[in-house]
Amino acid sequence: xxxxxxxxxxxxxxxxxxxxxxxxxxxxxxxxxxxxxxxxxxxxxxxxxxxxxxxxxxxxxxxxxxxxxxxxxxxxxxxxxxxxxxxxxxxxxxxxxxxxxxxxxxxxxxxxxxxxxxxxxxxxxxxxxxxxxxxxxxxxxxxxxxxxxxxxxxxxxxxxxxxxxxxxxxxxxxxxxxxxxxxxxxxxxxxxxxxxxxxxxxxxxxxxxxxxxxxxxxxxxxxxxxxxxxxxxxxxxxxxxxxxxxxxxxxxxxxxxxxxxxxxxxxxxxxxxxxxxxxxxxxxxxxxxxxxxxxxxxxxxxxxxxxxxxxxxxxxxxxxxxxxxxxxxxxxxxx
Numbered sequence: 001x002x003x004x005x006x007x008x009x010x011x012x013x014x015x016x017x018x019x020x021x022x023x024x025x026x027x028x029x030x031x032x033x034x035x036x037x038x039x040x041x042x043x044x045x046x047x048x049x050x051x052x053x054x055x056x057x058x059x060x061x062x063x064x065x066x067x068x069x070x071x072x073x074x075x076x077x078x079x080x081x082x083x084x085x086x087x088x089x090x091x092x093x094x095x096x097x098x099x100x101x102x103x104x105x106x107x108x109x110x111x112x113x114x115x116x117x118x119x120x121x122x123x124x125x126x127x128x129x130x131x132x133x134x135x136x137x138x139x140x141x142x143x144x145x146x147x148x149x150x151x152x153x154x155x156x157x158x159x160x161x162x163x164x165x166x167x168x169x170x171x172x173x174x175x176x177x178x179x180x181x182x183x184x185x186x187x188x189x190x191x192x193x194x195x196x197x198x199x200x201x202x203x204x205x206x207x208x209x210x211x212x213x214x215x216x217x218x219x220x221x222x223x224x225x226x227x228x229x230x231x232x233x234x235x236x237x238x239x240x241x242x243x244x245x246x247x248x249x250x251x252x253x254x255x256x257x258x259x260x261x262x263x264x265x266x267x268x269x270x271x272x273x274x275x276x277x278x279x280x281x282x283x284x285x286x287x288x289x290x291x292x293x294x295x296x297x298x299x300x301x302x303x304x305x306x307x308x309x310x311x312x313x314x315x316x317x318x319x320x321x322x323x324x325x326x327x328x329x330x331x332x333x334x335x
Contacts, residue, residue, distance in 0.1 A: 002335065003115035004316040008051035010044055014314040017054060020110045024068045025122030027129065029061030029079065034113030035142040035307075036319050036331040038173070038234070038257060044320055056113030056333065057083040058145050060138045067122070073131055080144045081120045082128035082289050083109045099152075099283040114316055116335045127286040130293045139332055140296055140303040143176070147292035147301070148284035150176045150256070154184060156281050157229045157254045161185025164222040166246050169233035170197040170208055172306040172330035173256065177231050178206045179301045186229070187221050189214050194326050204302050211242065218246050227251060237261025244270070252277040307332045 003017035022028045035058030043049045063077045073079060084107050086098035093101050103123075110119040120129055132141050150173065159165060163186045167177045170192035178190045178201070190208040192198050201208035209217060218227050226248030232239050236259025243253045244266060253276065264278070271278070284292070295301055308329040311319045322328035 001116040002313060003054045003111060004056075004313045004333070006044055006049065006051050006053045006055060008049070009047070010317075010320075012044065012317040012320070014316075017111060017115060019117050020119035022065055022067045022119050023122075025070060025125060026067040027063050027070065027073065027079070027081070027120040027125055028065035029059070029081065029118045029120060030064045031059060031061045031113060031116055031118060031335045032078070032138045033142060033310075033332050033334045034059040035146070036316070036323060036333055037146065038171070038323075040112075041320055041323060042258070045324075054111035054115050056115070057109065058142045059109070059113030059118065060132070060141045061118060064117075067125075069122075070125060073125070073129065078132045078138075078141075080130050080132060080141050080293070081109065081118075081124055082145045082148070082284075083107070083112075083124070084283055085123050085127040085286060088127075088286075096285075098285040099281070104283070114313060114333055116313075128289050130289075133297055136297050137304055139307050142332065143172075143301075143303045143306070144289060144292045144296050145284070146173060147176055147180075147295060148288040149281070150180055151291055152284045152288045153177075153231065153254060153256050153281040154180050156279050157231065157252055159184050159186055159229050163187070163228035164218065164225075165189070165229045165231065166191060166214065166218060166227040166243075167231050167233065168192075168239055168243065169235060169257075170194070170201045170206075171234060174233045175201055175204060175206060175306055175329075176301065177233060177256070178208075181229075181231070183300070189217050189221065189227070197326065197329065200305075200308070200329055204305055215246070222248065225249075229254065231256055233257055235259060237264050240264055240266055244276075247276065250275045252279060254278075255280040306330045310334065 034056040086101035087103035165186040319331035
């Protein structure tokens with residue numbers, strides 16, 4: 001089969017890759033498409049990532065083989081499947097930190113979604129695979145996994161109805177957050193430095209603005225207090241300085257994404273006297289994925305328009321460049 005293979009130093013090439021075989025409880029999918037995620041790009045550009053490898057985890061595929069014992073999913077079904085699943089029994093799982101579970105970190109699809117065929121292990125089939133209704137597009141369905149991550153982050157912010165919230169970064173993830181926070185009853189401001197991304201967000205009907213516009217809007221919407229919650233979806237540690245000016249005393253700043261910076265540019269004394277809380281989340285739980293699937297299949301969010309580019313496997317490297325240079329909001333990769 002063909003796959004987009006990472007060969008190190010940011011290089012990706014369409015090559016032959018062994019087609020996986022399945023066992024009991026497993027599925028083999030013929031890929032319809034896979035979203036290109038920021039975490040995929042981070043691995044591709046990192047000098048520490050081991051090669052060869054096939055990435056991609058926001059996938060949609062048709063079931064072509066079904067292992068013994070699989071219930072509720074059959075050959076010919078169109079499904080989404082997530083790449084990480086927890087054990088559900090360890091200390092981390094019992095305390096709602098499923099993404100810190102050792103089984104979660106070790107689980108994966110075989111290979112990633114930038115390939116013609118993917119094996120879904122039995123634990124992933126049981127906990128994180130969903131059969132899609134006909135009315136849901138492939139592109140919208142591919143957002144189940146990233147949307148699940150956003151749902152978990154939204155819960156961790158402690159956001160309450162009536163709060164003022166700010167989303168920093170209006171890539172596809174930022175646009176998801178703006179919609180989710182608004183559904184939670186918050187008044188939301190989306191911020192980006194890219195005029196193109198601001199324009200795309202506005203075409204979706206989202207409250208998108210520049211940094212200078214946002215500062216005035218936050219003050220107006222919060223009665224001068226500042227935002228109750230600031231969610232940072234990109235930019236690394238350098239964004240924290242502005243977030244500190246936007247958040248109210250006693251408020252929270254949530255880092256959804258990693259990025260450059262080995263230290264956070266904020267004085268401990270400032271955190272202490274202002275009683276600020278900084279949180280972070282990494283990935284999602286099976287319950288988050290189930291809720292994300294419900295939101296996707298009921299059409300609760302605007303999703304299809306977040307894909308600005310659609311490319312075949314052979315052009316995945318081009319897709320990485322488009323997203324890194326902010327010329328693409330989101331890239332959908334097809335075999």
